[in-house]
Amino acid sequence: MAQAKLDHKLLEKLATNTGRKKSVLQSSVSKFASKHAISSEAALVLLAKQQGIGSAHYLKNLPPDVQAQVRDTLPAMLDKPVSRRTPSNSGRAKPIKETNRQRSSVGLATEYLIHDPELRTRVMDLLKAKGKFDRVIREATTVLDHRIKALSGLKGNSLHVITRAINQEPNKAVLEISNEPSQQEGFFNIYKGIFLAFRNVTHHELTDKFTREDALKFCGFVDLLLLALSQATVHLDRS
Numbered sequence: 001m002a003q004a005k006l007d008h009k010l011l012e013k014l015a016t017n018t019g020r021k022k023s024v025l026q027s028s029v030s031k032f033a034s035k036h037a038i039s040s041e042a043a044l045v046l047l048a049k050q051q052g053i054g055s056a057h058y059l060k061n062l063p064p065d066v067q068a069q070v071r072d073t074l075p076a077m078l079d080k081p082v083s084r085r086t087p088s089n090s091g092r093a094k095p096i097k098e099t100n101r102q103r104s105s106v107g108l109a110t111e112y113l114i115h116d117p118e119l120r121t122r123v124m125d126l127l128k129a130k131g132k133f134d135r136v137i138r139e140a141t142t143v144l145d146h147r148i149k150a151l152s153g154l155k156g157n158s159l160h161v162i163t164r165a166i167n168q169e170p171n172k173a174v175l176e177i178s179n180e181p182s183q184q185e186g187f188f189n190i191y192k193g194i195f196l197a198f199r200n201v202t203h204h205e206l207t208d209k210f211t212r213e214d215a216l217k218f219c220g221f222v223d224l225l226l227l228a229l230s231q232a233t234v235h236l237d238r239s
Contacts, residue, residue, distance in 0.1 A: 006044050007058050014044075017051045042069035049074075049108055074112040106212065113220040115227070119143050123219055127212060134207045136215035140222045141199035147229055148191070151175055153239045158199070162191050164239070174239045175232040187228065194225070 033043035048055040114120040152165035152174040167173040168185035
């Protein structure tokens with residue numbers, strides 16, 4: 001029953017990447033699903049992600065509970081080695097390079113930590129790069145800056161916009177994240193601090209001090225800040 005629901009195109013891509021027959025892969029999907037107590041549809045998506053195969057189109061058409069299974073199972077896969085194989089000239093499968101395995105793990109971690117689609121698509125390739133991770137910080141803060149300005153309708157210097165958009169007094173803020181003055185003030189200080197401590201530095205100079213892990217953690221935090229903005233009460237009459 002579960003195998004009949006599997007997407008044949010996704011199975012075909014998985015077969016091409018691994019050099020295994022679709023019938024064998026269907027059995028692997030079933031075993032993976034049983035091991036993690038999830039549906040076969042979720043298992044197929046996770047195995048595809050593990051191979052670096054795009055599955056967003058298939059995933060978004062699945063029921064919400066199946067989508068939740070995919071996200072909830074990702075953490076258990078982050079430290080698992082990728083067994084992807086590619087065909088050699090002789091037609092026999094051979095292991096892919098370790099760098100590609102690492103990139104697949106980075107992709108899984110990125111999908112788990114970053115929910116905001118705009119942020120995820122703009123930093124994914126940078127996180128998979130071999131270095132220069134200050135570019136991730138630069139891009140993530142640009143997404144945050146753009147989102148604040150887009151929601152508030154304000155333009156100009158970023159710090160001036162934050163002061164007006166996320167004013168520490170809820171009754172003056174264009175983006176009222178909390179009606180509790182202390183919480184609104186806290187959010188104001190966080191957004192302002194992000195720009196002073198990270199955005200200004202990475203936009204005006206180059207640095208190699210950030211590791212991939214640093215960049216991933218930073219993006220996860222920016223994702224939370226973007227979520228807070230999406231839940232804010234917008235007062236355009238104050239802009």
